[in-house]
Amino acid sequence: MDLNTKYTPQSWPDHPENTTLEGKNKFTGFWLFLGGETVTFASLFATYLALKNKGPSGMEFTTQDLFELPLVFIMTMLLLTSSLTSVYAMYHMKNYNFKAMQAWLMVTVILGLAFLGFEIYEFNHYVHLGFTFGQSAFSSAFFILVGTHGAHVVVGLGWIILLMVRNAKRGLNLYNAPKFYLASLYWHFIDVVWVFIFTVVYLMGVVG
Amino acid sequence: MSSIAQKKGFGATLWDYLTTVDHKKIAILYLITGGLFFVIGGIEAMVIRIQLAQPDSDFVSAGLFNQMITMHGTTMIFLAAMPLLLGFMNAVMPLQIGARDVAFPFLNSLGFWLFFFGGIFLNLSWFMGGAPDAGWTSYASLALASPGHGIDFYTLGLLISGFGTLIGGINFLVTIINMRAPGMTYMRMPLFTWTTFVASALILFAFPPLTVGMVFMMVDRMFDGNFFDHTMGGNTIIWEHLFWIFGHPEVYILILPAFGIFSEIFATFSRKRLFGYSAMVFATVLIGFLGFMVWAHHMFTVGLGPTANAIFSVATMAIAVPTGVKIFNWLLTIWGGSIKFTVAMIYAVAFIPTFTAGGVTGIMLASAPLDYQLHDSYFVVAHFHYVIVGGVVLGLLAGLHYYWPLMFNTMLSEALGKWTFWLFFIGFHLTFFIQHFLGLLGMPRRVFTFGANQGWDLYNLISSIGAIGMALGVAVLVVNIIRTIVKNEKVGRDPWGDGRTLEWAVPQPVPFYNFKQTPLVRGLDTFWIEKQEGNKEGMTYAEPVGDIHMPNNSFIPVVISFGLFVAAFGALYNGEQPWAVPVLILGLVITFGAMIVRSLKDDHGYHVHKEDLMDEKGGKH
Numbered sequence: 001m002d003l004n005t006k007y008t009p010q011s012w013p014d015h016p017e018n019t020t021l022e023g024k025n026k027f028t029g030f031w032l033f034l035g036g037e038t039v040t041f042a043s044l045f046a047t048y049l050a051l052k053n054k055g056p057s058g059m060e061f062t063t064q065d066l067f068e069l070p071l072v073f074i075m076t077m078l079l080l081t082s083s084l085t086s087v088y089a090m091y092h093m094k095n096y097n098f099k100a101m102q103a104w105l106m107v108t109v110i111l112g113l114a115f116l117g118f119e120i121y122e123f124n125h126y127v128h129l130g131f132t133f134g135q136s137a138f139s140s141a142f143f144i145l146v147g148t149h150g151a152h153v154v155v156g157l158g159w160i161i162l163l164m165v166r167n168a169k170r171g172l173n174l175y176n177a178p179k180f181y182l183a184s185l186y187w188h189f190i191d192v193v194w195v196f197i198f199t200v201v202y203l204m205g206v207v208g
Numbered sequence: 209m210s211s212i213a214q215k216k217g218f219g220a221t222l223w224d225y226l227t228t229v230d231h232k233k234i235a236i237l238y239l240i241t242g243g244l245f246f247v248i249g250g251i252e253a254m255v256i257r258i259q260l261a262q263p264d265s266d267f268v269s270a271g272l273f274n275q276m277i278t279m280h281g282t283t284m285i286f287l288a289a290m291p292l293l294l295g296f297m298n299a300v301m302p303l304q305i306g307a308r309d310v311a312f313p314f315l316n317s318l319g320f321w322l323f324f325f326g327g328i329f330l331n332l333s334w335f336m337g338g339a340p341d342a343g344w345t346s347y348a349s350l351a352l353a354s355p356g357h358g359i360d361f362y363t364l365g366l367l368i369s370g371f372g373t374l375i376g377g378i379n380f381l382v383t384i385i386n387m388r389a390p391g392m393t394y395m396r397m398p399l400f401t402w403t404t405f406v407a408s409a410l411i412l413f414a415f416p417p418l419t420v421g422m423v424f425m426m427v428d429r430m431f432d433g434n435f436f437d438h439t440m441g442g443n444t445i446i447w448e449h450l451f452w453i454f455g456h457p458e459v460y461i462l463i464l465p466a467f468g469i470f471s472e473i474f475a476t477f478s479r480k481r482l483f484g485y486s487a488m489v490f491a492t493v494l495i496g497f498l499g500f501m502v503w504a505h506h507m508f509t510v511g512l513g514p515t516a517n518a519i520f521s522v523a524t525m526a527i528a529v530p531t532g533v534k535i536f537n538w539l540l541t542i543w544g545g546s547i548k549f550t551v552a553m554i555y556a557v558a559f560i561p562t563f564t565a566g567g568v569t570g571i572m573l574a575s576a577p578l579d580y581q582l583h584d585s586y587f588v589v590a591h592f593h594y595v596i597v598g599g600v601v602l603g604l605l606a607g608l609h610y611y612w613p614l615m616f617n618t619m620l621s622e623a624l625g626k627w628t629f630w631l632f633f634i635g636f637h638l639t640f641f642i643q644h645f646l647g648l649l650g651m652p653r654r655v656f657t658f659g660a661n662q663g664w665d666l667y668n669l670i671s672s673i674g675a676i677g678m679a680l681g682v683a684v685l686v687v688n689i690i691r692t693i694v695k696n697e698k699v700g701r702d703p704w705g706d707g708r709t710l711e712w713a714v715p716q717p718v719p720f721y722n723f724k725q726t727p728l729v730r731g732l733d734t735f736w737i738e739k740q741e742g743n744k745e746g747m748t749y750a751e752p753v754g755d756i757h758m759p760n761n762s763f764i765p766v767v768i769s770f771g772l773f774v775a776a777f778g779a780l781y782n783g784e785q786p787w788a789v790p791v792l793i794l795g796l797v798i799t800f801g802a803m804i805v806r807s808l809k810d811d812h813g814y815h816v817h818k819e820d821l822m823d824e825k826g827g828k829h
Contacts, residue, residue: 021386025311029382032412036374040416043453047424047435047446054441134432137441144427166808175810 005173012096013174017181020174030182034189041193044148045200048141052205055136063205066131072202075118076194082111083191086184093180098171101180105164108187112157119150142201149197152190159183227761229313230720231298234320235615238295241324242288247682248331249283252276254679257639261672263660273656274341275358279331281344282362285458286369287327289596292604293465294319294376297404299615301380303711303718304398306389306727311382313759314806319376321769326369329776333361343654345455348436348447352428357780363426364776368769370415370422377411380404389710390750391729395489398709398733399482402489403468406496407461413500414457421450430782445510452503460499462596464492466603467534470556473610474538476706477553478545481733484537491530491537498527508579517576524574531567535560550704551625555606558633559598566594569644584654587647593640605632605685613703617716618696624688628681635677642667642674702746708733713746721756724821725749756816764806771799 018024053062089104123143126132133143160183167176216224225233255276259267268276302310310316333339340362342351351359384405388397397405425447427433434440436447475482482488504512504520538560547553569591573579582588605628612620646667651658658664702712713735714722728750731737738746775795781788 025382025386028385029311029378032378032381036378036412036416039413040420043417043420043450047420047450050443050446051435051441054443056440059441133427134434137434137437137443140427140433140435140442144423144433162804162807175812 007096007173009096012094012172014094016094016172016174016177018178020178023174023178026178026182030185034185037189041145041148041196044141044145045196048145048201051137051141053138055138059136059138061129061131061136061138063201066126066129067202067205069202069206071118071122072198075115075122076198078111078115078118079191079194082108082115083188085111086187090181090184093172093177096172101172102164102168105160105180109157109160109164112153112160112187116150116153116157119146119153123147123150146197146201149190149193152186152193156183156187156190159186224761226766227317227763229309229317229759229761231302231310231313231316232615232718232720234316235295235297235299237320237324238291238298239615241320241327242291242295245283245287245327245331246289246292247686249280249288250679250682252280252283254675256280257672257675259656260658260668262669263658263665265657268656270656271338271341274343274654275334275339277654278340278343278346278358278362279334282330282340282366284596285344285462286366287323287330289462289600289604290373291323291327293407293462293600294323294373296400296469296604296607296611297376297380297407297465300611300711301401301404302383302387303614303714303722304401304709305384305387305392306710306723306729307383307387308722308726308756309759310379311387312379314762314765314811315375315379317762318765318768319372319379321765322372322375322772323369324372325769325773326365326367326372329368329773330361330365333358333365336361345451346425346447347444347451348425348428349444351425351447352436359425360429360780363422363429364779367419367422367426368772368776370419371772372769373411374415374419377408377415380408381412384408389723389727389729391734393729395486396729396732396734398468399471399485399488399492400465400468402492403464403471406492407464410457410461410464410496410499414454414461417450418454421447421454424450426779430779445507448507448510449503452506453500455506456503457496457499459592459595460495462600463603464495466600466607467492469603469607469610470538470559471541472709473552473556473606474541475708475733476610476704477548477550477556478542479548479706480541480545481708481736482537483540483543484533485732487533488537491533494530495527498523498530502527505574505576505579508576509583514576521574521576525571528567528571535564548706550609551620551622551629552606552610554626554629555602555609558629559602559606562598562602562633562637563595566591566598569594582647584652585647586643586651586653589653590640590643590647593636593643597636597640602633605629608685610704612692613699613716614711614718616692617698617700618692619699619703620692621688624684624691628685628688630681631677631684632681635674635679635681638674638677639671640674642670646671702735708736710734710747713738721758721816723747724756725753726751753818753821755818756821757813758816759813760811762806762811764802767802768799768806771795771797771802774798 013019016023018027055061085104085107089101089108092098092100092104131139133139163176163179163183225237228234255268256273259265259273298310298316302308336357338356338358340346340354340358342354342359346359346362384397384401424433424435428435428437428442434442436442436444438444471482471488501523502520504516505524508517508520538556542557569587573582573588573591609620609625612618646664649663649667651664658668699716701714701716704712707713710727710729713727726749727734727747730748735746738748772795775792778788778790778792778795782792
């Protein structure tokens, strides 16, 4: 099968992400990779829960007076919405509508960048309060857990932008369709992890 | 790429291996590098045994001794045993399932080069201010206090090589899930493919906790983190949990593929179908599953409490059940078979009592109250060498003799192989059997010397003499390998005459595309079935001859891995040298730049055309 064959919406397969063997391999491999990622984050969450609010004697920082839910709520909404827009993008990918897919991916990227901006603001704020990476075990665990998620957001954004730029002129084919699909899968995974961070770190930190 | 056979110069061959994405060549790379590290780890072991041969010895200093035991363990586990097994998996598994390559040839190469540069980085510590010295387990309370950069080499080196292993694991999983030939159902897969499958799944879930632990250790030592520092609210036990959540599955990652190799050897040289195939598969999966439930048996003396200790104790003992199933199935495979005692078969037969002895001491250690007595004594050292040397290393040596003709189309000398076996096997038992008693007599592990007249002197001397036997065995093996390469006598297809599975049905030397036509698998031991029916070609085909799609070679994996190697030096000297941060950034730019190049440049591979395949001269490589 020639990977650069031109398709029409009629001839475009139902599951372009795993029509070719290469696509199918990537699809399976990426799901397995996300399984490994899940274990990574599970380890980080377990460590965070063990070290939550732990620091040198007399440490003043606790989750209760550090975290502010309104800011985190806005971030959550931004990221959840970006996940939805990436679903729209994949909907159009499956309908062989390249322009609409690119447009929705663009919205996804903008929402992701906004999330990232808030996160940088948040981290910066904590550092100014004196809650630096090396301040306590709690701060190390917090920054590593949330920071690893943030690094995933950066990688995800870079990946989606690269795909959009690289394929801007040539449209969809069975070679790049799996790539778009996997990037969106990765984006969903980042979103799911954030749901847990929102619950375990922020919500249970302030309310629990 | 030329498809016509030609003599290549050294430079061209080197470039070929630097850029190859062919699983058979990557297997050879793993074998060479893993073999080299095996010798290095063996030399470290010899230094340990020379130091301990007599009381109050000052052959090496206490500090150097600590570096020796740390590097011996780390090298043997991460840089010798695992890569050698990955080498056999690469060489054999795709052929066993009738695939033309692994699912991700590029990632296969990347996995190797990450391991390679990680291993080199770790060993450079010897020349750059001292090797890691907190034991291969590198417990945080000790490791954080270790002066110098040894532990930093350990964390960074294992991070890099760990990524390589993880990539390899995912690659094998996808290959087995998606690329089996028509008719190769899961319950027709050869046992070595099954064990590769389960071991790869263990890699996928066990390596992330190790990575996380290594990152914690790295930031604690180099970037002001506080995960393990109790004065800052940290908790040193977190390291132990993360390490053993990885570390226990790791021993099954090592032993399961060895079990697979032995299963193939028993069936081949008993000239019988493997007894209880489905029970063997079930036992393999069950061992893999239980392997994740027992990590805290390494931590009985930490003080997790009687409930936790009891649960982990029982779970550990439960693993003996599927392992016992395997032992008996192997025995029943031999039973009534037409046995041929090749070197590989001798190793396999010797493995059964040796490994069983290790298993029995394992059950003893699984009992938490007894473990309180035996913990950190030479009894533990004897136990894990019985399972790892008696299981994994015997498996590797057996596999080396068994699969050598498949990989190189020549045959190792059986006579010299028997010399290696007897020297190694007797040497091994001489070294480690007596260590059980040293442990029972109270000798703690990891001590650099001991006082005379505690009843340990003679036992230690005997143990050290045994180590010489093992070293001589390996030396004979090296001679054997060199002799075989120099003689270069081709042996052709199915050299053992009794091959049962697909890998023995392919012509020798194996064409770079493996199978001209995808085979149709008609049952378990498909090659055996074809031979019984008088099929001279050894295969039934599932398709007519057609164009074959092949991946392009690539130098990018080397560049990606080299970038991380450079970045690791930057991280290591962070805060000490003015060039540290620029070097760190430079390395990451190299790595991510190479990844972006890979991503932007389309790589569709190429086709080997039908006409070239039909022409008998074509398609040779």
